Amino acid sequence: MHSDEHFSLENITKIEGHASLEVQLKSGIVEKCEFRIQENHRFFEDLAIGKSFEEIPLIMSRICGFCCSSHLNTAIEACEKALGFEASEQTLLLRELAINMEFLKSHALHLYLLVLPDFLGKESVLNFDKKEHQYIHDALDFKKTATDTLNVLGARAYHTVNFRVGGFSKFPEQGQLDSCMKGLEKMRSKAFQAIELFSKFVSGQIFERKTNYVGLVGQGYCLLCGSIQCSDGTVIPEENFLSHLEEFVVPYSSAKSAKFDGKEFVVGALARINLNGKELCSDAKKAIKDSNLKFPNFSPFYNNPSQAVEMLQTIDSSIKILNEIKIRQEPLQKISPREKTGTGVTEAPRGVLYHSYSIGSDGLIKKSRIVVPTQQNSKSIESDLRDFIPSLLGLQKEKAGLEIEKLIRAYDPCISCATHFLKVKWRKS
Amino acid sequence: MKKNIGKTRIGFFSLSCCEGCELAVLELNRDFVNALGFVEILESRILREKNPEQELGIAFVEGSIVGKDDLEKIQKIRQRSKFLVAMGACATIAGIPGIRNSLPEKTKSALPLHAVKKPLAAVHRLSDFVKVDFELQGCAINEKEFLKILVQLHHGFFPRLEEVPVCKECKEKENPCLLLKGIACLGPVTYAGCDALCPGVKAQCIGCRGFTKDANFASLKSMFKEFGLKGNEIKNLFTYFNNNPFEKGGF
Numbered sequence: 001m002h003s004d005e006h007f008s009l010e011n012i013t014k015i016e017g018h019a020s021l022e023v024q025l026k027s028g029i030v031e032k033c034e035f036r037i038q039e040n041h042r043f044f045e046d047l048a049i050g051k052s053f054e055e056i057p058l059i060m061s062r063i064c065g066f067c068c069s070s071h072l073n074t075a076i077e078a079c080e081k082a083l084g085f086e087a088s089e090q091t092l093l094l095r096e097l098a099i100n101m102e103f104l105k106s107h108a109l110h111l112y113l114l115v116l117p118d119f120l121g122k123e124s125v126l127n128f129d130k131k132e133h134q135y136i137h138d139a140l141d142f143k144k145t146a147t148d149t150l151n152v153l154g155a156r157a158y159h160t161v162n163f164r165v166g167g168f169s170k171f172p173e174q175g176q177l178d179s180c181m182k183g184l185e186k187m188r189s190k191a192f193q194a195i196e197l198f199s200k201f202v203s204g205q206i207f208e209r210k211t212n213y214v215g216l217v218g219q220g221y222c223l224l225c226g227s228i229q230c231s232d233g234t235v236i237p238e239e240n241f242l243s244h245l246e247e248f249v250v251p252y253s254s255a256k257s258a259k260f261d262g263k264e265f266v267v268g269a270l271a272r273i274n275l276n277g278k279e280l281c282s283d284a285k286k287a288i289k290d291s292n293l294k295f296p297n298f299s300p301f302y303n304n305p306s307q308a309v310e311m312l313q314t315i316d317s318s319i320k321i322l323n324e325i326k327i328r329q330e331p332l333q334k335i336s337p338r339e340k341t342g343t344g345v346t347e348a349p350r351g352v353l354y355h356s357y358s359i360g361s362d363g364l365i366k367k368s369r370i371v372v373p374t375q376q377n378s379k380s381i382e383s384d385l386r387d388f389i390p391s392l393l394g395l396q397k398e399k400a401g402l403e404i405e406k407l408i409r410a411y412d413p414c415i416s417c418a419t420h421f422l423k424v425k426w427r428k429s
Numbered sequence: 430m431k432k433n434i435g436k437t438r439i440g441f442f443s444l445s446c447c448e449g450c451e452l453a454v455l456e457l458n459r460d461f462v463n464a465l466g467f468v469e470i471l472e473s474r475i476l477r478e479k480n481p482e483q484e485l486g487i488a489f490v491e492g493s494i495v496g497k498d499d500l501e502k503i504q505k506i507r508q509r510s511k512f513l514v515a516m517g518a519c520a521t522i523a524g525i526p527g528i529r530n531s532l533p534e535k536t537k538s539a540l541p542l543h544a545v546k547k548p549l550a551a552v553h554r555l556s557d558f559v560k561v562d563f564e565l566q567g568c569a570i571n572e573k574e575f576l577k578i579l580v581q582l583h584h585g586f587f588p589r590l591e592e593v594p595v596c597k598e599c600k601e602k603e604n605p606c607l608l609l610k611g612i613a614c615l616g617p618v619t620y621a622g623c624d625a626l627c628p629g630v631k632a633q634c635i636g637c638r639g640f641t642k643d644a645n646f647a648s649l650k651s652m653f654k655e656f657g658l659k660g661n662e663i664k665n666l667f668t669y670f671n672n673n674p675f676e677k678g679g680f
Contacts (some may be wrong), residue, residue, distance in 0.1 A: 013478050039477050041545055047528040051665055058635065058669075065449025109455070113476065124477040126470055136462060144458050155630045157456055158449045161583040170630040205442065211615050246599040254546040272620035302623040332631075364661075419559060 001393055009401055012408060015114065016066050019403065022252070023385070026280020026395055030386045035378055035408070037255040039415050048368040051291035053079045053337065053359050054165055059151050059371075060355065061159045066109075066414055067104040068159050069150065070348035071355070073224070079165045079353040082342025083335050084306065090328065091167045092224070097321050098153050098163065099223050099346065100314035105146035106349035107158075107269070107307040110412045111198055112139030115304055118406050119201040138190055143313065145187050149180040149318070155333040166333035174327045181322040191312035192287055198308040198352050199291035207407075208299040209387050211380055212263050213271035221272075221313055223281040223347040229275055229347040230260055231296075238345040241354050245371065255375045255415075264379040267351025269306035270297065284309050300384050303410045307349075337363030348373055350414050374413045381411055430597030437486040437583045444492030444499040445526055445552075449569040451475060451491060451516040456572040457640040464576065467583055474576075485510040489575075489584055492524045493519040496546055507559040512582055515574070518568035518670045520575055521637045525568070527552040527672025530666070532671050551674040563588055566620055566638035568670060574622055582592045594618060595634050598625040607633055613666055614652045618644035635669040 001007075002025075009021040018039050023030035044063055056079055056401055061072040073095050080087060087095075112135055114123045122128060125136060147157035152172045154160020175274045217224025217235070227237045228244075236244055246259045259265070273280070274296040288295065293305055341358040351373030358367040367413075388407055392400040441451050451473070455461055458675050472480045488510035494500050507513055518524035529537070530551050557559050563582075565575060578588040595616035599606065602625055607614040615636040618629060640646075646667070653663050 011474065011480075013474050013480065018474075038498075038546070040499060040548055042445060042495065043529055043540055044528040046532065046536060046540055047525070050533065052660065052662065055665060055669070058527070059525055062447050062449070065447040065569065067454045068447065068449060110454075117478070123479055126465070126476055133462075137459075140455065140458050140461070143455060147456060155626055155632075156569075158453050160631050161627050164632075169632040360665065 001395055001397055003027075004216075004395055006031045007397070007401075009404065012405055013244055014033045014063070015409055015413050015415065017413070018122060018415065019408075019415050021385070021408070023389060025389070029354050030389050033382050033386050033389070034036050034250075034252045035381050035385070037253045037378070037384050037415055039254055041254060045368045045370055046127060048357065048365045050161070051365050051366065052363050053083065053357070054363075056357065056365060058159070058165065058166060059212070064414060065158055067102060067348045067350065067353075069098045069163075069351055070346060070388060072117055072160065072163055073099060074344040074346045074348075074353050074355045075357075076163060076222070077341045077344030077346065079344075079359065080342065082340045082357055082359045083165070083338060085166060085335050086341070087134075087167060088330055089321060090171070090325065090330065091211070093321050094153055094168065095163065095169070096224050097318055098150060098160070100318045100321075101149045101153075103223070103314040103349050104311055104318075105143050107311050108139055108142030108194075111194065111304060112136070112142075115198075115409055117283070118402065118409065138194070141190065142187060145183045147181055148338050150179055152176040154363060157294065164332055166335050167330060169241070169332055171327055171363075176324055177325065177327065181319060184319050184322070188315055191308070191315055192283075194308040194311055195287045195291050195293075195305060199293050199305045202299070202301045202305055203292070204368055207300055207301065207388055207391065208297070209384055210298045211383070212260065212265040213274045213296075214260055214265045214267050214352060214376070215272045215275045215353065216345065221276055221281070221317065223418055228345065228352065231263065231271075232263075233295040239343040239353075240395075241343070242346060242356070242369065246271075247375075253378070255378065257378045258371065258376045259379065260376075263385060265376065266300070267373050267376050268303055268369075269310050269349075270300070270303040271351060273297075273306045273309060278308065280313050283316060284313045287312060292297075300407060301410045303412065307412070340390075341367075350374060350412055351376060372414070374411075374415065377411055377413065381413070383409060431621045436467055436469045437579075438484070438488065439468050439579075440469050440485045440506075440510070441470065442472070442488060442490045442492075442502070443474070443477070444490065444520070445495035446492030446517065446519040446524075448475070448491065448667070450565075451489075453569040453572050453679065454461065456577055457576055460576060461513045464579065468579065482509060487512045487514060487579070489514050489516050490551070490555060491520050493523050494549065494555065494558060496548050500549070500558060501675055503555055503559055512562045513555070514558065514563045514565060514582075515561045515577065516565045517570050518566070518637045518639070520555050521566055522670055523552050523554045523674070524637075524670050525553075527670075527674075528668060530672045530674045531668040541659050552672065554673050557673070558653040564590070564639075565668040566665040567623055572639055573624060587599065590620070591622065592623050593612070595623065595625050595638070596620045597621050601625075602629060604628045607631070611656050613658055613663075614667065615649075618646060618649055635666065640671055652661035
């Protein structure tokens with residue numbers, strides 16, 4: 001790669017969704033760096049209009065296959081808040097369990113199937129040789145443990161059925177949950193190995209860039225509720241998120257970008273551990289120490305080992321839930337509608353996820369707003385690349401391209417999520 | 430007598446969707462790895478770095494046709510594939526993205542259709558524009574059904590859809606009938622193959638596998654009216670997933 005070069009990476013692979021990158025270098029300085037999200041709009045915020053609050057979670061689940069449980073449960077939380085309904089403790093625990101499993105599944109698939117080939121110098125997981133096949137089995141075993149539990153909770157792994165506004169259409173049987181626990185316990189040692197493996201791959205990485213990190217903080221390593229904290233010290237309640245968030249349209253991308261209090265920021269696994277690492281379970285903390293990981297950390301590449309740490313965290317947190325829970329069959333609560341707006345904020349695998357719905361007295365949605373992790377990260381991806389690309393000068397073009405893709409993949413961008421809400425309010429003058 | 434038929438060359442493609450159907454294939458777990466013994470995944474943007482366009486035995490395509498680029502993409506895939514299999518509700522019945530087709534005119538006209546990426550006037554399933562050899566229904570697809578048709582096509586058999594409604598599977602599983610409890614369920618007009626998954630957990634069928642050919646919409650609608658559902662509630666239910674602009678169960 002020369003100091004004056006124009007290049008583009010069309011159709012970045014091994015990420016969720018369609019995106020490309022356009023870079024213009026002049027005298028070794030990045031003059032233009034555009035992370036272009038190229039999915040078509042599906043207008044989810046508009047699709048919600050006129051639908052009943054009971055239908056909303058099942059529709060929103062379809063925003064993304066990778067993080068469907070996060071969208072589903074965030075939509076449920078928003079609707080229940082609008083309706084003034086408080087879910088039972090058992091329901092909340094099972095929802096938390098589902099989110100934990102979503103993390104485990106999403107992180108394992110991303111790390112082993114999409115990231116690992118880069119580090120092993122392979123084009124694809126499909127080209128792994130015999131001795132590397134164990135990694136594919138590990139990935140599928142993590143995924144299977146998570147989706148077996150989601151199957152028990154929600155009747156299937158993707159777009160689960162039982163989770164409803166008001167509770168569960170049907171609770172799982174206690175015996176089924178006990179077998180989930182056995183599966184999770186088996187995966188603990190593999191999770192330690194994952195942390196070691198993905199720490200090793202970033203140990204030589206010196207690139208870092210200080211920025212702001214945003215995530216949920218509260219009691220424990222919270223994924224479902226809490227306050228929104230920025231690493232600059234700001235702490236705000238969930239429902240005020242939008243008033244601190246500035247969303248803007250970039251002409252080259254089909255997803256909006258965002259700033260928090262006027263500054264670009266990062267959400268996701270690295271942000272969560274930077275902000276909330278002290279709340280990780282004791283074994284996750286021990287694994288961090290044993291693998292020589294340092295937090296807070298300002299290298300975007302460390303998002304990968306952070307995800308591995310969260311795999312152990314979510315396994316242990318799930319085992320704790322399963323130890324506590326004794327299932328009682330509670331009937332699904334029928335909730336009468338009222339006119340109000342409700343907001344749900346959760347941590348999705350890729351970061352802070354915001355859903356808000358205004359429900360009318362007839363129970364139909366009048367307005368909806370959704371903010372997803374990848375659109376929050378898109379500015380930081382570009383800024384990281386601006387700083388990172390000059391260090392690749394002199395490398396062969398293909399090698400430089402791979403390093404750039406590695407950085408983008410470290411963010412685990414989720415393009416389906418990012419685009420599917422765009423609501424531009426510009427008018428041709 | 431065993432004939433060596435070689436590996437089947439397949440590709441996975443996604444148009445506008447959540448990409449959940451491609452993930453659902455991974456639900457085959459070890460069987461997925463075993464399947465790699467008789468198929469070769471030559472194209473998959475999510476699994477492969479390099480995806481040169483090539484001739485394929487089977488193209489599995491998920492997602493709806495939302496924008497012009499989706500349309501160009503599916504036409505190219507069709508040209509170089511022997512079999513084209515549409516995967517999931519988005520690809521077979523326009524699905525959730527297709528709700529846009531069923532929005533009231535007022536909402537529809539307010540959509541930012543001049544946005545950064547211009548969408549087509551309506552959201553389409555694949556068969557509106559290209560020949561589709563087989564449709565794998567569901568949101569998301571059933572991985573066992575995927576494997577079944579993969580094996581059949583690999584061996585040169587043409588798979589056949591069992592054309593029965595969800596009610597048949599519900600009866601087989603001895604699920605209590607939701608309609609008898611006054612719950613509006615689309616089981617009688619929706620293709621089976623899901624093992625009556627939703628009614629099995631006391632949740633109404635919302636039609637993600639598409640409407641049966643001989644569906645009696647009028648009778649079901651009048652039953653829902655008797656249950657006390659209002660017109661818009663009935664419409665919402667029928668257009669949860671079934672939003673094809675050319676063929677919509679009476680809406």
